[in-house]
Amino acid sequence: MKKSERLNQELIYLSDKKVFHLKELEEAFAISERTALRDIADLEQLGLAFYSETGRSGGYHITNSKLLLPIRFNTSEINAIFFALQAIKNISETPYSNEYQKIQAKLLKNLPTRLQEQIKLQEEFVQYVSQPSLNKVIFFDLLLKACIDNDLILAENQQFIKGKQKLQLLDLFYQAGNWFCHAYNLDLKRWFVLRLDKFRMVKQLKSDRVIISKNELSESYQEYEQKHYCIPYQCLLTKIGEQKIKYNSYPIMQIMHQGQKIYLNGRYNKEELHYLVDYLISLGSEVKVLKPQELRDSYLRKLKQIIKQY
Known part of the structure; x- marks a missing residue:
């Protein structure tokens, strides 16, 4: 590492410290005691304000609480x-x-x-090709705040439930051109995956009940995922199919290599079977559905519907 880069990294390393010792710099940056002493002198020249104390509780005490020094990038x-x-x-x-x-x-x-x-x-x-957002999200700032602060919200999103819902959000995520959230409906005690652009009203509520902590929400969702996505499936992939799935996959999917063969394993819920079929159809000839028979039949019915158009 060049000296200028090392000094830059040392500034970042010291940015949240009030006291540091020579040994810390030596170990963190794999440098000798002599080099560490020279670096400290250089950091002082750059504007790092500190004073030194000897003894068991000594060291270098940084006097400015925030390092307002320029961070240089290579x-x-x-x-x-x-x-x-x-x-x-x-x-x-x-x-x-x-x-x-x-x-x-x-x-x-x-x-x-x-x-x-x-x-x-x-x-x-250099041309940058990435997947654009397909729909405008009106309440992104409110939903993001509710997620980060773990607020209870009153919302309207009519994908699954008509009318207003009391929700807590576990997280937000972006996939296939749309923003989604994992939302827990407190009245129904049920999880939903909701598109953010489908929200028509969002309002923060003063909690009239015990707010579920983030850890509890996470544990609840993991338990729900295991129970809800309960039907296992398996498909055979080509190498191109593997690449396509890596580009756009879902958490409950897993790619496995066995010898020369590539498999896609996962689980689905009957209510969402058509979503999985549409996803697999989008892979074209790069995928072959192996099991279960229900998925194979639905996949073939969809193919026949497509062929009928021609």
Whole structure:
């Protein structure tokens, strides 16, 4: 590691510390005592404010509670940041949709001229293809807050239940062009996977009951998943089919290699059989349904419906 990079990493390492010892830097960065002492002197020159104390409880005491020192990125790290910003633009159907361009402009402006030119060339010659958000999410900020703060909300999402529901959200996730959440209905004591763009009303409620903790919600969902997705299935995949599934898969799916064969194993619920069939149809000839017979029959019926169109 170059010295400039090491100093940068040492600043990050010390950013949440009030006291540190020479031995810590030696062990964390695999450097000698002499190098650690030189680094401390250089960090002081960069603006790190500290004083030293001797004795058993001694060490270097940092006097500024926050390190307001510039964090420097190397070329590879800068490229990684701009690659990431470009990659997430298409899925930015969030309250922060308009912020990515601003972030990129600020970062670019603070780079040396040579690196600015390099990033502009990168944007010109490297094409970013990612799956865009298909639908606008009106209440993303409220749903995100409810999830993070573990709030009880009153909501309308008529995918499964007509009318208003009291919900707690375990998490939010993005898949196949849409945002979803795992939501627990407190009145029905039942889990649902809901699309965020389908919410028509969201309101935070002052809890009139005991809020379920995040740990309890997580345990409850794992138990539900085991009981709800109770029918095992297995398919045979080609190598291309394996790649397609890795690009767009679900948590209850698992790819297994046995000898020269590639299998897709998973579980489904009867109520959601048609979703699984549509998913497998989308893989075309890269998948062959092996079992159970119910899934094979549904898959073949769907194929016949498609053939009839021609």
